[in-house]
Amino acid sequence: MSINENLAKLSNACGVTGRENEVRELMIRLMTPYVDEIVVDRLENVIAIKKGKEKSPKIMLAAHMDEVGLMVKTITKDGFLQFAKMGGIDDRILPAQKITVFSRKGPFPGIIGSKPPHIQKEEERKKITTFDELFIDIGAESKEDTLALGVAVGDPVGFDVKCIELGRDVVVGKAFDNRAGCVTMIEALKLMEKTDCTVCAVGTVQEEVGLRGAAGAAFGVDPDLAIALDVTIAGDVPGVKEFDTSVKMGKGPALTISDSGLITNPKILRWLVDTAEEEKIPFQLETGLLGSTDAARISLTRQGIPCGNISIATRYIHSPVGMLSLKDIENSAKLTVAAIQRIKKYF
Numbered sequence: 001m002s003i004n005e006n007l008a009k010l011s012n013a014c015g016v017t018g019r020e021n022e023v024r025e026l027m028i029r030l031m032t033p034y035v036d037e038i039v040v041d042r043l044e045n046v047i048a049i050k051k052g053k054e055k056s057p058k059i060m061l062a063a064h065m066d067e068v069g070l071m072v073k074t075i076t077k078d079g080f081l082q083f084a085k086m087g088g089i090d091d092r093i094l095p096a097q098k099i100t101v102f103s104r105k106g107p108f109p110g111i112i113g114s115k116p117p118h119i120q121k122e123e124e125r126k127k128i129t130t131f132d133e134l135f136i137d138i139g140a141e142s143k144e145d146t147l148a149l150g151v152a153v154g155d156p157v158g159f160d161v162k163c164i165e166l167g168r169d170v171v172v173g174k175a176f177d178n179r180a181g182c183v184t185m186i187e188a189l190k191l192m193e194k195t196d197c198t199v200c201a202v203g204t205v206q207e208e209v210g211l212r213g214a215a216g217a218a219f220g221v222d223p224d225l226a227i228a229l230d231v232t233i234a235g236d237v238p239g240v241k242e243f244d245t246s247v248k249m250g251k252g253p254a255l256t257i258s259d260s261g262l263i264t265n266p267k268i269l270r271w272l273v274d275t276a277e278e279e280k281i282p283f284q285l286e287t288g289l290l291g292s293t294d295a296a297r298i299s300l301t302r303q304g305i306p307c308g309n310i311s312i313a314t315r316y317i318h319s320p321v322g323m324l325s326l327k328d329i330e331n332s333a334k335l336t337v338a339a340i341q342r343i344k345k346y347f
């Protein structure tokens with residue numbers, strides 16, 4: 001399947017952090033044709049292994065499968081659902097969103113409601129409505145009615161959005177953080193011919209709440225080096241200064257020099273930059289970022305693992321309307337494969 005088809009499938013699936021099962025099943029299906037073995041570890045990370053020669057380096061690719069979302073916290077006597085946030089979501093984007101509650105009896109559509117502005121006081125209208133003042137409305141009449149539908153405390157809640165193409169290779173959808181990385185990983189496996197090194201392509205869990213899945217996965221895989229495939233913030237929109245982020249959508253894979261959890265190993269950075277230059281793959285460098293990725297956690301595993309990031313510049317991440325260029329995914333996959341092919345020169 002094409003990059004576009006894979007991204008649409010994965011973006012439309014639900015993988016609210018800690019409940020990644022639907023995405024994991026898809027990942028297993030989409031990676032199976034290109035690897036020798038697939039295992040799911042105890043934390044429920046999925047590890048797809050392409051076996052190489054014994055003495056050659058073992059490389060771990062990591063793309064987190066989870067997405068930011070919500071979780072049912074309380075059910076009011078009138079049948080409304082109050083919720084907790086799973087991962088970093090801006091409260092300002094929540095009101096009036098269409099959502100899906102994933103109950104044990106199946107998915108239920110609903111919306112995020114709030115007190116109507118018409119009856120708000122002047123001061124209320126000026127301030128941001130925070131998530132604890134919002135609620136999910138599934139049209140139920142009472143708490144009993146809601147419970148009868150199978151909806152319960154702890155159910156994950158995702159945005160109800162379908163991935164669409166805008167043309168010019170640009171797409172819009174939810175959960176591009178990090179289904180974009182998942183698709184890049186699948187595409188890299190697809191393009192990869194026989195290689196001496198062993199490649200472990202890992203779909204990790206619970207990244208959005210503190211890079212948790214990557215910790216166990218990296219310990220278990222015990223790679224010689226690792227690359228996290230993720231998204232990064234595209235700064236090419238009005239109101240963002242070049243100093244805050246210079247990375248732009250459609251201008252090639254972004255390579256991290258440093259973020260708040262990782263200073264990319266210099267040898268890894270050299271290896272990726274040389275590869276991009278020699279293969280004439282466009283790329284962008286970024287440094288001083290505030291966020292971090294699975295690479296931060298992997299790099300501190302065991303006695304330390306040299307790590308780097310290849311990121312897709314994405315607009316409006318952590319919202320239901322992320323935007324990216326499919327060309328960036330294609331070039332990130334190409335860069336990953338080309339780097340692995342020349343790994344022996346560096347490691």
Ligand SMILES: [Zn+2]
Binds near residue numbers: 178207
């Ligand atoms: Zn991410």
